[in-house]
Amino acid sequence: MFNMNTKEYIESGILELYVAGTLSEKESQEVYALTLKHPELLDEVLKIEAAIIKLTAAVSPRDSKLFYTSIKDKITNNNDTKVIPLDNKPNKQWFTYVSWAASIVFAAGMLWFANQNNQLKEQIRIADVDKELLEVQIEKGNTSLTEAKKLISVLRDKDIIPVPLAGQAVYPEAYAKVYWDKKSNSIVLDAQGLPEPPKGKVYQVWSLKLNPLTPTSLGVIADFNSDENKLFTIENANASEAFGITLEPEGGSESPTLEQLYTLGAVASAP
Amino acid sequence: MQLELLVSKFQEKDEKAFETLYNMYSESMHGVIFNIVRDPDIAQEIMQDVFIKAWHKADSYSAKKGRFFTWILNIARNAAIDKTRSKNFKNTKQNLNSDFFVDIIESNESLDDQTDAIGIKKFVSKLADKCKQVIELLYFKGYTQKEASETLEMPIGTIKTRNRKCISELRNMLDV
The missing domain is CATH 1.10.1740.10 (RNA polymerase sigma factor, region 2, helix turn helix motif)
Structure with missing residues (x-):
């Protein structure tokens, strides 16, 4: 279709086959999608259908409209049980009736069991799904707890240098904290005070030397939105004099976009 | 609606x-x-x-x-x-009548008081055998294109184009 215009598509005869029901399910879905897009195709389908309906109706031996009431009775009263005339040759056919009745009871019983079985299966399936959900929650809880414990240990470690990062012009309310562990060459960034980055943007963390100003990227925080505690451990082997966080296009930038500098803080010089 | x-x-x-x-x-x-x-x-x-x-x-x-x-x-x-x-x-029903839908329409008396009936009777009486066969198989019998092509010993593509032509003729006759 994609290289064909709608006229050629109509001429190909595919719509006639669509109405006949001879196309594969996939082909039918394609035709359906195209008829939604091109009203002239739908119009053609309706005309083909109308012609086929008239042609096939002409073969009908009786006027079908007369039989609707009996169908209506059947679809609206499908709970009615059949009345079996017992007084009709009772002795001869007694056994037949009983066996019919027995098989109906048996069949009903089987249906009931099948139904119960299906219901139980469904309940097991639901319970399985619930269990999986709970496991995921426990797993999540454990991860949060580990992170929180880590933060406490970081806070209590005497060798850790805390560096508060203050909000800058672009978003003055922003704040963050860096806990720099020089022994393990890593920082823990607490980014709770940063707003969620807009779609297509990520925060990028920079280590800065001040004289002359030399930024070194410590990487981007790709999972900012999904991280509940907003605590990120990042490697840092630099002799940092300050830390900054900028908002950058997804994937990060070579050098910081200073107009999008969210927070900045200098490392207190050693006493 | x-x-x-x-x-x-x-x-x-x-x-x-x-x-x-x-x-x-x-x-x-x-x-x-x-x-x-x-x-x-x-x-x-x-x-x-x-x-x-x-x-x-x-x-x-x-x-x-x-x-x-x-x-x-x-x-x-x-x-x-x-x-x-x-x-x-x-x-x-040992012997099913082997006639096509066409024969039924032609002899269908209950059609005479219906509006489209004249068009359809005229259509089927003029219909080429090839059209009768293709329409019979694809619409009345539910054959796939492949089955129809095997039964009528015709290439699959021909079934599609012939059917298009036959249905177009029918539409002309019925004005749809």
Whole structure:
């Protein structure tokens, strides 16, 4: 279709086959999608259908409209049980009736069991799904707890240098904290005070030397939105004099976009 | 009412919508079934069963898979073909008339008081044999393109273009 215009598509005869029901399910879905897009195709389908309906109706031996009431009775009263005339040759056919009745009871019983079985299966399936959900929650809880414990240990470690990062012009309310562990060459960034980055943007963390100003990227925080505690451990082997966080296009930038500098803080010089 | 709306109401078990759909398609299904079983009483019975079945299976229809007409046409053809395969039916109907739908239309007296009947009678009397065969197999019997191509010993592509031509002629005759 994609290289064909709608006229050629109509001429190909595919719509006639669509109405006949001879196309594969996939082909039918394609035709359906195209008829939604091109009203002239739908119009053609309706005309083909109308012609086929008239042609096939002409073969009908009786006027079908007369039989609707009996169908209506059947679809609206499908709970009615059949009345079996017992007084009709009772002795001869007694056994037949009983066996019919027995098989109906048996069949009903089987249906009931099948139904119960299906219901139980469904309940097991639901319970399985619930269990999986709970496991995921426990797993999540454990991860949060580990992170929180880590933060406490970081806070209590005497060798850790805390560096508060203050909000800058672009978003003055922003704040963050860096806990720099020089022994393990890593920082823990607490980014709770940063707003969620807009779609297509990520925060990028920079280590800065001040004289002359030399930024070194410590990487981007790709999972900012999904991280509940907003605590990120990042490697840092630099002799940092300050830390900054900028908002950058997804994937990060070579050098910081200073107009999008969210927070900045200098490392207190050693006493 | 829009067909889509009608069908979705029918799927919600709206009895009025069902009746409207019945009035739209029952005559057509009756014709298709009768062409397969060739017995007016049996055809009537199957036609009624088809619509009852459609009512109960309403959920299984999806517009993505095809036209509503095509869906019910499939149910009708399958029900009629199933009947011809049943033991009961084989015993009573040893010799199924081998005529096409065309012959039924030509001799169908109940058509004479219907508006489109004249057009259709004229159409079928002028219809080329090749058109009769293709329409019979694709619409009345539910053959696939491949089955039709094997039965008529014709390339698959020819089935498609010939069918298009035949249906175009029918539309001209009926003015649709």
